[in-house]
Amino acid sequence: MSFRTGPSVFKDRAKVSFDYLPEKLPHREGQLQRMFSIFRPVGDSGLAANAFLYGSVGTGKTHTAKRFCEDFRVYANKQGRGLDHVHVNCRQKMGDDAVLLHILKHFDARFPDRGFSIPEKIDSLRKWLEKQQVHLVIILDEVDVLLKKSGSELVYTFSRFGEEMGKGNVSMILISQRWEAIDRLDAASMSTFRRTNAVEFPKYSKEELEDILRTRVDLALHPGTLDRDIVDLIADVASEYGDARYAIDLLERAGALADEEFAGEITPENVRGAKASVTQSDLHERLAETDRPQKLVLLGIARRIRRKTYITTGEAEDAYGLVCEEFREKRRAHTQFWKYLQDLDAMGLIDAKKSGEGVVGKTTMISLPGIPAKLLSDNIEAMLKRRRSIQ
Ligand SMILES: Nc1ncnc2c1ncn2[C@@H]1O[C@H](COP(=O)(O)OP(=O)(O)O)[C@@H](O)[C@H]1O
Ligand SMILES: [Mg+2]
Numbered sequence: 001m002s003f004r005t006g007p008s009v010f011k012d013r014a015k016v017s018f019d020y021l022p023e024k025l026p027h028r029e030g031q032l033q034r035m036f037s038i039f040r041p042v043g044d045s046g047l048a049a050n051a052f053l054y055g056s057v058g059t060g061k062t063h064t065a066k067r068f069c070e071d072f073r074v075y076a077n078k079q080g081r082g083l084d085h086v087h088v089n090c091r092q093k094m095g096d097d098a099v100l101l102h103i104l105k106h107f108d109a110r111f112p113d114r115g116f117s118i119p120e121k122i123d124s125l126r127k128w129l130e131k132q133q134v135h136l137v138i139i140l141d142e143v144d145v146l147l148k149k150s151g152s153e154l155v156y157t158f159s160r161f162g163e164e165m166g167k168g169n170v171s172m173i174l175i176s177q178r179w180e181a182i183d184r185l186d187a188a189s190m191s192t193f194r195r196t197n198a199v200e201f202p203k204y205s206k207e208e209l210e211d212i213l214r215t216r217v218d219l220a221l222h223p224g225t226l227d228r229d230i231v232d233l234i235a236d237v238a239s240e241y242g243d244a245r246y247a248i249d250l251l252e253r254a255g256a257l258a259d260e261e262f263a264g265e266i267t268p269e270n271v272r273g274a275k276a277s278v279t280q281s282d283l284h285e286r287l288a289e290t291d292r293p294q295k296l297v298l299l300g301i302a303r304r305i306r307r308k309t310y311i312t313t314g315e316a317e318d319a320y321g322l323v324c325e326e327f328r329e330k331r332r333a334h335t336q337f338w339k340y341l342q343d344l345d346a347m348g349l350i351d352a353k354k355s356g357e358g359v360v361g362k363t364t365m366i367s368l369p370g371i372p373a374k375l376l377s378d379n380i381e382a383m384l385k386r387r388r389s390i391q
Helices: 029-045 059-078 096-107 118-132 144-150 153-159 181-183 208-219 227-241 244-260 268-288 292-305 313-326 332-345 373-391
Strands: 049-056 083-091 134-141 170-176 198-199 350-353 364-367
Touching: 029 059, 029 170, 029 198, 049 059, 049 134, 059 083, 059 096, 059 134, 059 170, 059 364, 083 096, 096 118, 096 134, 096 153, 096 208, 118 134, 118 144, 144 153, 144 332, 153 313, 170 181, 170 198, 181 198, 208 227, 208 244, 208 373, 227 268, 244 268, 244 313, 244 373, 268 373, 292 313, 292 332, 292 364, 313 332, 313 350, 313 364
Parallel strands: 049 170, 049 198, 083 134, 134 170
Antiparallel strands: 350 364
């Protein structure tokens, strides 16, 4: 067929994609400078250093950490030192073994997925660093997931890396949405992440989001496709969360909607349309990370919690049983059910807490952080049904 075509508002759409790493990060100069103070001994004296970055979603933690490593490498090289960095998303690479494997694949893409124990992997990493003569900065992003799942042993190991030779050759940047993540470290590791090494990432104000958006607009859009008012509108919507990722996502989607109409410019209605589509797709992304049994557990919880704030694990397990019957799935044993709960908790899809006083004994209470139960159950049901029709 011949396609209907027309003007696009984008001159370079990649500049609004979520993995584009900007050269400049307006309003994060302070954080970058703090990180330089913390890491300076790495470049000047070959010592190890560690930092802990915390702040809510979309405050620029991941990109500031990556930008810092890129720029700091140039500094270190000028001091005659080799520097390399690797970014690990602990939400995707769960557990010590998966994290180590990801790091090793950075050095050797063909490093085998199976067949090497954790101590062997650590040894292998040591050899790579010696061979390449580099200091490695490991960014452990969303580190809570790793700490919840495997404890802090790996962080401890990294904090002692290369000490035999008197100087460390591994530094770490730990990233979390919550300051409390640091409480999950053991005492020995905690001492390397003192308050002085913590860098806070506050939410962006509306004015800050406007600056960030304007910089992106210049990079990604043709001139004259976007009114000043629209930047203002997007910044206003996103400032409720102080979230730059949301702001940029809205910009991209609004542009895509404008392109569907070949309008050649973005209208306020496009921004409203973009806003409606974001919530839905964000949830989809997160559910895509769960497997089928986890989805069944989550569906049970979402259905049972509808009109409540919390449910008990007993109630959750009952609801899970009903879901299994409905979808004709084998119901897993209690211990396995517990494991699913812990996984979902680690992924941030549910929040599981030991109840305080008042309730008989100590029971674990489950709540849903921020996601409407109906939206959650509708989406999981659709996903579970779709899967079955393919099989
Ligand atoms: N100060 C900033 N300037 C330009 N872009 C930014 C800034 N802060 C965040 N962003 C962009 O917003 C998105 C989210 O940032 P990210 O670092 O992933 O946030 P976090 O890790 O805190 O959730 C990324 O696309 C990033 O490039
Ligand atoms: Mg991040």
